[in-house]
Amino acid sequence: MRFAHRTLRAIGGAAMVGALVLGTASAASADATRNSQWQNKAFDIDAVHKVATGKGVTVAVLDDGVDGTHPDLTNNVLPGKRCKDGQPANRETLDDHGTAMASLIAGHGHGAGNGQGVLGMAPAAKILPIDIFENEGGPVGADNPHACEWDEAIKYAVDQGADVINISVGEDYADDTDKAAIAYALAHNVVVVNSSGNDGAEEKRGLASVPGVVQVGGSTQDGNRWDDDDGASNYSKSLMFTAPAKSLIMATANGDYEDADGNSHKSDYLTTDGTSMSAAIASGTFALLKQKYPDYTPGQLVNRIIKSTYIAKGVDKAKLPDAYHGYGDLSPLKALTADIPKGGADGPWDLSTLPKASGDKGKAAGNSSDSASDSSDSDDSNVLLYTGIGIGALVVIAVIIVIVVVSRNKNNRGGPGGPGAPGMMPSPHAYQQGGYPQQAPHQQQPPQWGPPRQ
Known part of the structure; x- marks a missing residue:
């Protein structure tokens, strides 16, 4: 132009x-x-x-x-x-x-x-x-x-x-x-x-x-x-x-x-x-x-x-x-x-003829407050999910330990040195390494709706 x-x-x-x-x-x-x-x-x-x-x-x-x-x-x-x-x-x-x-x-x-x-x-x-x-x-x-x-x-x-x-x-x-x-x-x-x-x-x-x-x-x-x-x-x-x-x-x-x-x-x-x-x-x-x-x-x-x-x-x-x-x-x-009073929110205008508008920003362009809210909800959900997984893992480990101990006790009736001798109990950490991969901490992503403020 x-x-x-x-x-x-x-x-x-x-x-x-x-x-x-x-x-x-x-x-x-x-x-x-x-x-x-x-x-x-x-x-x-x-x-x-x-x-x-x-x-x-x-x-x-x-x-x-x-x-x-x-x-x-x-x-x-x-x-x-x-x-x-x-x-x-x-x-x-x-x-x-x-x-x-x-x-x-x-x-x-x-x-x-x-x-x-x-x-x-x-x-x-x-x-x-x-x-x-x-x-x-x-x-x-x-x-x-x-x-x-x-x-x-x-x-x-x-x-x-x-x-x-x-x-x-x-x-x-x-x-x-x-x-x-x-x-x-x-x-x-x-x-x-x-x-x-x-x-x-x-x-x-x-x-x-x-x-x-x-x-x-x-x-x-x-x-x-x-x-x-x-x-x-x-x-x-x-x-x-x-x-x-x-x-x-x-x-x-x-x-x-x-x-x-x-x-x-x-x-x-x-x-x-x-x-x-x-x-x-x-x-x-x-x-x-x-x-x-x-x-x-x-x-x-x-x-x-x-x-x-x-x-x-x-x-x-x-x-x-x-x-x-x-x-x-x-x-x-x-x-x-200058020392000027802050005054009313509308300043010199009469805004009564304008339509009411929401403080929420458009979803299409994204919204930093919405993104934060979504991430917070996601954090809460993930905490519950990971807690459930951890409890489940501990239950499984406990059951396995009980089974192994009972089995050893039965096998040990034949005398020391038999199958299941001390030192052969599997470590609980082995199950975490194989069956339950470690979850990365959830990280809130920055809003993608517009240019960053500099």
């Missing part, structure tokens, strides 16, 4: 000249990539990463595939799944969108001290790529049909152990199956993040309008809503907060594209605008919060963000939340460290 051409630009400016291809880029040009991440400077990312890095957290990216071989993402991308054929989704070579989102979430950079390339919000988090599209290399939009429905992809992500689900793809509607999938995610404490869209329009019916989904709008460098000639953040009463959407640099899988002037570029990085990136940055922030507050519900994590937002100059705080800014602009360090 390619980014819309109208939002693409070469990584421009004097600082970025010659910085496009990793294989030939100098250290200075690679550093320029890192230096171009204005949002990290605004967030004081070094201070953020002293608090949390996303370690132990998995973020599912429902998009196209992700290039797990990109030097800024190596070892951070799990196999995942392509919906169209069930194959892994971590070796994307045609589409850039999923790789770009993954880099903003969990890019760790490369080079000495990982000081070059893209640094994401949660560089120690794992990415679970789920390629939802039927066609490879298609444009963003309705021309590329889905190979799996949203509810299927969301439930798969939950069952594979995702803690956060990033959806940087718009959808014009949300039906009852989608609502059930969101309820399923919330029942497992999984945060679902969705971008608001880039058309500057009101969006009432999409997935992001469902209670329990974190709808994220776009902002610019000054913290105000993104709204310029290149596009504008959609607005909605469901908008929760905004996050950077303007002039963001990201990693690519293919990097072969044309800019607005029709010039062709081949690059490991690109710079573009859009609320797709806002959602990815928010998802990375939720990964940080998940690490620090693992027992919090999605609603309680959202509560930390909306009570720690940055209010840009010119925005009337007294009128927030509103349809354009939500509760304000994302401030990750404050969300991680």
Whole structure:
């Protein structure tokens, strides 16, 4: 999947000249990539990463595939799944969108001290790529049909152990199956993040309008809503907060594209605008919060963000939340460290309209709790089985001993040295060696339903 051409630009400016291809880029040009991440400077990312890095957290990216071989993402991308054929989704070579989102979430950079390339919000988090599209290399939009429905992809992500689900793809509607999938995610404490869209329009019916989904709008460098000639953040009463959407640099899988002037570029990085990136940055922030507050519900994590937002100059705080800014602009360090009450489990949402969902995970994908329960039951059954076998063995041995002793006593009536003399009694251990092979202790197998947590 390619980014819309109208939002693409070469990584421009004097600082970025010659910085496009990793294989030939100098250290200075690679550093320029890192230096171009204005949002990290605004967030004081070094201070953020002293608090949390996303370690132990998995973020599912429902998009196209992700290039797990990109030097800024190596070892951070799990196999995942392509919906169209069930194959892994971590070796994307045609589409850039999923790789770009993954880099903003969990890019760790490369080079000495990982000081070059893209640094994401949660560089120690794992990415679970789920390629939802039927066609490879298609444009963003309705021309590329889905190979799996949203509810299927969301439930798969939950069952594979995702803690956060990033959806940087718009959808014009949300039906009852989608609502059930969101309820399923919330029942497992999984945060679902969705971008608001880039058309500057009101969006009432999409997935992001469902209670329990974190709808994220776009902002610019000054913290105000993104709204310029290149596009504008959609607005909605469901908008929760905004996050950077303007002039963001990201990693690519293919990097072969044309800019607005029709010039062709081949690059490991690109710079573009859009609320797709806002959602990815928010998802990375939720990964940080998940690490620090693992027992919090999605609603309680959202509560930390909306009570720690940055209010840009010119925005009337007294009128927030509103349809354009939500509760304000994302401030990750404050969300991680501020003294904010935990609040109710549902946070700012009214979840009464969602269907009830079980906390049990799907059997098809497996379930760690179910596996543990099954193994426990199996352990109990095996203990009883082995105890019965042992008692039976002892009974047989005792009977044989009695028979042998009685036989010897009868034979010994002929005098010492006859058959059955002392020293010829068979050892009880001989029967264990031959008739009752030793049983290996039962070992509980690790769950096979998804990727291990790292």
